[in-house]
Amino acid sequence: xxxxxxxxxxxxxxxxxxxxxxxxxxxxxxxxxxxxxxxxxxxxxxxxxxxxxxxxxxxxxxxxxxxxxxxxxxxxxxxxxxxxxxxxxxxxxxxxxxxxxxxxxxxxxxxxxxxxxxxxxxxxxxxxxxxxxxxxxxxxxxxxxxxxxxxxxxxxxxxxxxxxxxxxxxxxxxxxxxxxxxxxxxxxxxxxxxxxxxxxxxxxxxxxxxxxxxxxxxxxxxxxxxxxxxxxxxxxxxxxxxxxxxxxxxxxxxxxxxxxxxxxxxxxxxxxxxxxxxxxxxxxxxxxxxxxxxxxxxxxxxxxxxxxxxxxxxxxxxxxxxxxxxxxxxxxxxxxxxxxxxxxxxxxxxxxxxxxxxxxxxxxxxxxxxxxxxx
Amino acid sequence: xxxxxxxxxxxxxxxxxxxxxxxxxxxxxxxxxxxxxxxxxxxxxxxxxxxxxxxxxxxxxxxxxxxxxxxxxxxxxxxxxxxxxxxxxxxxxxxxxxxxxxxxxxxxxxxxxxxxxxxxxxxxxxxxxxxxxxxxxxxxxxxxxxxxxxxxxxxxxxxxxxxxxxxxxxxxxxxxxxxxxxxxxxxxxxxxxxxxxxxxxxxxxxxxxxxxxxxxxxxxxxxxxxxxxxxxxxxxxxxxxxxxxxxxxxxxxxxxxxxxxxxxxxxxxxxxxxxxxxxxxxxx
Numbered sequence: 001x002x003x004x005x006x007x008x009x010x011x012x013x014x015x016x017x018x019x020x021x022x023x024x025x026x027x028x029x030x031x032x033x034x035x036x037x038x039x040x041x042x043x044x045x046x047x048x049x050x051x052x053x054x055x056x057x058x059x060x061x062x063x064x065x066x067x068x069x070x071x072x073x074x075x076x077x078x079x080x081x082x083x084x085x086x087x088x089x090x091x092x093x094x095x096x097x098x099x100x101x102x103x104x105x106x107x108x109x110x111x112x113x114x115x116x117x118x119x120x121x122x123x124x125x126x127x128x129x130x131x132x133x134x135x136x137x138x139x140x141x142x143x144x145x146x147x148x149x150x151x152x153x154x155x156x157x158x159x160x161x162x163x164x165x166x167x168x169x170x171x172x173x174x175x176x177x178x179x180x181x182x183x184x185x186x187x188x189x190x191x192x193x194x195x196x197x198x199x200x201x202x203x204x205x206x207x208x209x210x211x212x213x214x215x216x217x218x219x220x221x222x223x224x225x226x227x228x229x230x231x232x233x234x235x236x237x238x239x240x241x242x243x244x245x246x247x248x249x250x251x252x253x254x255x256x257x258x259x260x261x262x263x264x265x266x267x268x269x270x271x272x273x274x275x276x277x278x279x280x281x282x283x284x285x286x287x288x289x290x291x292x293x294x295x296x297x298x299x300x301x302x303x304x305x306x307x308x309x310x311x312x313x314x315x316x317x318x319x320x321x322x323x324x325x326x327x328x329x330x331x332x333x334x335x336x337x338x339x340x341x342x343x344x345x346x347x348x349x350x351x352x353x354x355x356x357x358x359x360x361x362x363x364x365x366x367x368x369x370x371x372x373x374x375x
Numbered sequence: 376x377x378x379x380x381x382x383x384x385x386x387x388x389x390x391x392x393x394x395x396x397x398x399x400x401x402x403x404x405x406x407x408x409x410x411x412x413x414x415x416x417x418x419x420x421x422x423x424x425x426x427x428x429x430x431x432x433x434x435x436x437x438x439x440x441x442x443x444x445x446x447x448x449x450x451x452x453x454x455x456x457x458x459x460x461x462x463x464x465x466x467x468x469x470x471x472x473x474x475x476x477x478x479x480x481x482x483x484x485x486x487x488x489x490x491x492x493x494x495x496x497x498x499x500x501x502x503x504x505x506x507x508x509x510x511x512x513x514x515x516x517x518x519x520x521x522x523x524x525x526x527x528x529x530x531x532x533x534x535x536x537x538x539x540x541x542x543x544x545x546x547x548x549x550x551x552x553x554x555x556x557x558x559x560x561x562x563x564x565x566x567x568x569x570x571x572x573x574x575x576x577x578x579x580x581x582x583x584x585x586x587x588x589x590x591x592x593x594x595x596x597x598x599x600x601x602x603x604x605x606x607x608x609x610x611x612x613x614x615x616x617x618x619x620x621x622x623x624x625x626x627x628x629x630x631x632x633x634x635x636x637x638x639x640x641x642x643x644x645x646x647x648x649x650x651x652x653x654x655x656x657x658x659x
Contacts, residue, residue, distance in 0.1 A: 010462075010463070010464070011464065012461060012462040012463070012464065012470065013462075015461060019462070022468055022470070025467075025468040026468075069466070069467055070466065085552075086526075086549075086550035086551055086552070086574070086576075087466060087526050087550055087576055088526055088527075088528075089494070089526045089527050089528075092494070092498045094463075094465055094471075094494065095464065095465055095466060096465060096466035096526055097466070098466075271460060271473070271475045306463070306464055307463060308463065308473070309460045309461025309462060309463055309472075309473055310461055310462075311461055312460065312461070
């Protein structure tokens with residue numbers, strides 16, 4: 001049982017603290033600092049964010065995605081064959097990415113994320129994972145230009161397979177492949193086949209080399225893409241957004257029992273604080289499916305926490321870490337005292353917080369009134 | 376085209392803030408200067424932008440939104456029921472303060488007229504909801520109503536976006552390489568268009584020729600009296616110098632095309648048009 005981020009974390013400061021990274025961007029643009037000076041500001045922030053996750057009880061940790069301007073562009077810039085084009089909204093969020101445009105079949109020529117992972121890993125004794133955008137999502141959200149989407153996606157799968165091997169060779173114990181594009185597949189047979197083929201190419205050489213490779217799908221439901229599509233490649237674990245995509249529970253129920261499940265149940269796009277009881281319920285439900293057991297289950301936010309102000313994100317990862325700690329406990333007096341049993345009903349689980357029906361709320365209010373008032 | 380008026384120049388809304396105002400906003404947030412001090416600087420900056428637009432010959436002026444930190448947060452600040460949260464990144468090194476709903480949302484006093492729906496093309500299944508909400512907003516409104524939509528999947532949102540009951544839809548076109556115009560050949564655009572002709576996220580100043588090319592592409596599929604020429608989006612992301620340079624290019628390009636094609640600059644009456652309720656064409 002563990003808790004981890006999906007990947008990104010706010011790069012904004014906590015209230016009352018200076019926003020050094022934003023200032024550094026300006027200084028870099030004006031030529032007041034060089035690339036090394038800018039990187040050292042990023043390094044400081046990564047140390048801070050790694051420590052913040054560690055203190056909240058998370059593991060594996062991430063570098064918060066601080067070095068990437070967006071999930072797609074950072075990898076596209078590192079490959080040969082792309083130019084970077086105009087801004088596009090990322091799914092239905094208020095964040096944007098610059099759309100990569102393929103001008104040739106993409107090629108991997110050098111490691112893109114390895115040094116980033118090495119640095120983050122050097123700041124802690126805990127395990128650090130590295131995110132890599134998946135070939136299907138990068139191919140689908142890019143402008144394929146003259147190279148059709150299928151050719152682009154499969155070439156990306158091959159290119160990113162080199163990146164995964166470079167990370168594994170560097171000692172990265174856990175790689176997370178982000179494939180939000182899986183929510184766009186639906187019942188389209190050609191797209192399903194393309195997704196499967198891309199994942200097989202991407203994972204070529206993995207499965208028995210000791211590196212844990214996880215597939216993360218956020219931003220919506222992927223259940224309509226079919227479990228044959230999602231579970232075809234030999235990923236060791238799967239992270240599903242269960243807030244924007246509650247139907248992903250269907251996939252969890254059908255996931256092979258030997259594969260891990262990370263429940264994305266902390267609402268990454270709502271500032272309201274989540275209820276730990278619901279998170280624990282989610283972890284135990286996922287553990288009960290397919291005879292999986294708690295050892296193969298983790299908890300996470302439903303998506304990148306960059307959609308929230310830093311103080312709200314911090315409050316959420318504290319709940320996340322605490323929920324994972326409690327979920328791992330055997331039934332005990334301490335566990336009983338830490339939980340509010342009223343919070344775990346179907347209605348509250350759907351809302352992600354204790355949400356009694358109007359009738360139940362009225363009954364509880366009445367029960368809470370002093371006896372003399374009721375008389 | 377002699378006798379035809381059109382290709383009116385305008386802006387989406389915001390302009391770059393002068394350095395002294397940026398500093399004053401930071402000072403105000405830290406409690407170092409008063410509301411009145413900030414207000415005076417905002418008014419001075421607003422007047423400066425009005426004079427600038429008059430001087431270069433913009434047809435329909437905007438106030439430049441010197442008093443707004445952000446397009447959404449400003450409205451949340453002025454309404455009851457919101458608390459203003461911390462910074463959230465929108466892209467690159469750009470951030471906004473996240474409004475957090477903490478109670479019933481109420482309008483307590485007049486704010487301004489602004490129907491921006493930048494995210495309208497984000498959830499296709501919710502476009503009918505956007506149209507329904509806009510119908511409530513524009514009900515009985517005796518003015519030319521515009522909505523601005525940007526940085527979404529226009530190809531998928533078109534032509535359903537035409538069902539939004541406004542007289543004009545303002546679209547970023549430079550960012551998407553004017554691709555959507557091609558679709559207008561098959562499915563005609565039924566309203567007036569705000570034609571974005573300069574990129575607001577680039578330091579580079581477009582040439583007049585580039586902007587002329589964009590306007591002429593639009594004229595292949597729309598008459599000049601249904602085209603309003605403007606930047607892709609608010610120019611607040613640019614410096615004052617960049618904002619001025621981009622606006623000058625827009626005005627010069629329009630002047631060149633008007634002269635070349637004999638298009639006049641007499642302004643429309645600002646009344647609601649037939650286009651407001653002219654939705655997506657029914658397929659033959």
